Amino acid sequence: MDILFQPMPWYVAGPIIGLTVPLLLIMGGKMFGVSANLRHACAACNFGNIAFFNYDWKEAGWWNLTFLAGSIIGGFLGGYVFANPEPIDLAASTIADLQALGIQDFAGLVPADLISWAALGTPTGLIVLVLGGFMVGFGARYAGGCTSGHAISGLSDLQLASLIAVIGFFIGGLIMTYFIYPLIL
Amino acid sequence: MKFLEYLKYLLIGMAFGFVLVKSEVVSWFRIQEMFRFDSIHMYGIIGLAIVVGIISIQIIKRNNIKDTKGNPITIPPKDSTQVKRYIIGGSLFGLGWALLGACPGPMFALLGSGLTVMIIPILSAAAGTYVYGMLRDSLPH
Numbered sequence: 001m002d003i004l005f006q007p008m009p010w011y012v013a014g015p016i017i018g019l020t021v022p023l024l025l026i027m028g029g030k031m032f033g034v035s036a037n038l039r040h041a042c043a044a045c046n047f048g049n050i051a052f053f054n055y056d057w058k059e060a061g062w063w064n065l066t067f068l069a070g071s072i073i074g075g076f077l078g079g080y081v082f083a084n085p086e087p088i089d090l091a092a093s094t095i096a097d098l099q100a101l102g103i104q105d106f107a108g109l110v111p112a113d114l115i116s117w118a119a120l121g122t123p124t125g126l127i128v129l130v131l132g133g134f135m136v137g138f139g140a141r142y143a144g145g146c147t148s149g150h151a152i153s154g155l156s157d158l159q160l161a162s163l164i165a166v167i168g169f170f171i172g173g174l175i176m177t178y179f180i181y182p183l184i185l
Numbered sequence: 186m187k188f189l190e191y192l193k194y195l196l197i198g199m200a201f202g203f204v205l206v207k208s209e210v211v212s213w214f215r216i217q218e219m220f221r222f223d224s225i226h227m228y229g230i231i232g233l234a235i236v237v238g239i240i241s242i243q244i245i246k247r248n249n250i251k252d253t254k255g256n257p258i259t260i261p262p263k264d265s266t267q268v269k270r271y272i273i274g275g276s277l278f279g280l281g282w283a284l285l286g287a288c289p290g291p292m293f294a295l296l297g298s299g300l301t302v303m304i305i306p307i308l309s310a311a312a313g314t315y316v317y318g319m320l321r322d323s324l325p326h
Contacts, residue, residue: 010226013208014233020201021234022241027193029252031260034289038314052318066191070198071290072297077199078206079298088214091223098217109206109295110213110286117302128284133292133306135281137313140289142274142324144263147288150275151231154263156238161263161271168275169282170220176283177220 004082007089021156030063033149035140037061037068079109101185124184143168202294211295213286220283270326281313 024030039053040061046053087106095106105112112119119125140146143165145154151169154162209215210230219227244250245258252258282288285306287295292310296303317324 007209008204008207010208010229011233013204013210014230015237016204017201017210017230018234018237018241020197021238022245023197024194025242025245025258025260026250026252027197028190029254029256029258030194034293035310035314038289038311039318041311042315042318048319050315050318052321053315063191063194066194067198067201068293070195070200071202071205072293073195074199074202074204075206075211075294075297076202076299078203079211079295079300082203082207083298084207084209088209088212090214091218091221094214094218094221094223097221098214106214109209109211109298110300115213115286115300115302120302120305128286129302129305130309132281132285133309134313134316135277136285136288136292136306137281137310138317139274139276139278139281139313140310141314141317143271143278144267144274146278146290147231147282148290152234152238155235156242157260157262158239159263160265161267164265164268164271165275165278168272169279171272172276172279172281173216173220173283174279175276176280177217180280181283 005085007084007086017152018156021153024067028063031149032153033064033145034068034071035137035146035149037064038137039141040065101182103185127184139172201290202297205291205294206298211287211291211298216283216286267326270324273325 021032024032040057043053043055043057088109090106103111103113114125114128120129143150145162145165147169150162150165155166205211208230210227215227218224242260250258287306289310292303292307296307
């Protein structure tokens with residue numbers, strides 16, 4: 001049982017996440033992707049009668065919303081019931097870089113300096129939580145998928161579109177990490 | 186009763202959320218480490234997931250494997266002619282991914298782990314999705 005309380009190594013986690021793709025295909029002919037759920041949620045309450053959200057969201061998305069509910073429960077089991085006991089074993093260079101930017105709290109899965117109810121009251125925390133979330137939602141739908149839909153599912157199916165999207169993910173991610181974060185932290 | 190039909194999706198989702206948290210994919214720190222190219226951790230996870238995905242899909246396609254209902258498995262191809270949407274939309278997603286340190290799956294897994302403040306980016310992401318739906322016709326694709 002001890003192993004349930006230890007961090008899962010990357011070479012174990014990667015193949016298990018990859019198996020989500022064939023499991024969903026074989027169990028129900030479904031293509032793995034998480035961000036489509038945000039569209040289904042918008043479709044469920046389409047106040048403005050926007051064409052993009054006019055579809056049968058129950059037919060298209062009920063399975064995926066159920067999957068999403070499962071991932072919340074899985075998060076509860078992994079992060080609460082069987083939480084990893086030690087701080088994350090980060091690369092020393094990353095810790096040094098982040099300390100230089102002013103990140104002080106390395107306990108837990110996310111920095112309380114940026115991601116917590118208290119941080120929501122600071123300008124930087126507000127930007128991280130509100131603007132970060134907004135760009136994730138806007139960008140995922142604009143690109144037609146997120147990390148799961150493009151980087152995992154799409155690349156697994158050798159889709160050129162997904163390769164372009166993943167290159168886009170890294171263009172944005174590198175700009176944020178190297179140029180914008182140093183300005184806002 | 187469709188209970189069993191949906192139970193399987195719930196269980197696969199549970200395994201997914203559990204692995205995301207236990208392997209620290211949900212961590213803002215791990216995303217920072219990835220974009221700084223300081224560790225194999227995230228690349229190893231995403232890379233191995235893709236390798237397993239590629240092999241699985243090739244096996245499914247070459248053997249014409251059917252799903253559990255007996256229907257042929259078809260994967261709709263993505264439109265690779267819409268380069269603008271993948272580069273612009275993808276870059277905006279990447280900006281948000283690095284800023285928040287979480288993409289859609291991890292946002293929900295983190296919420297489940299007890300980080301209740303994640304409800305804020307989740308609502309923002311839904312708002313972002315809604316605004317995309319509103320502006321869709323006037324955006325380059």
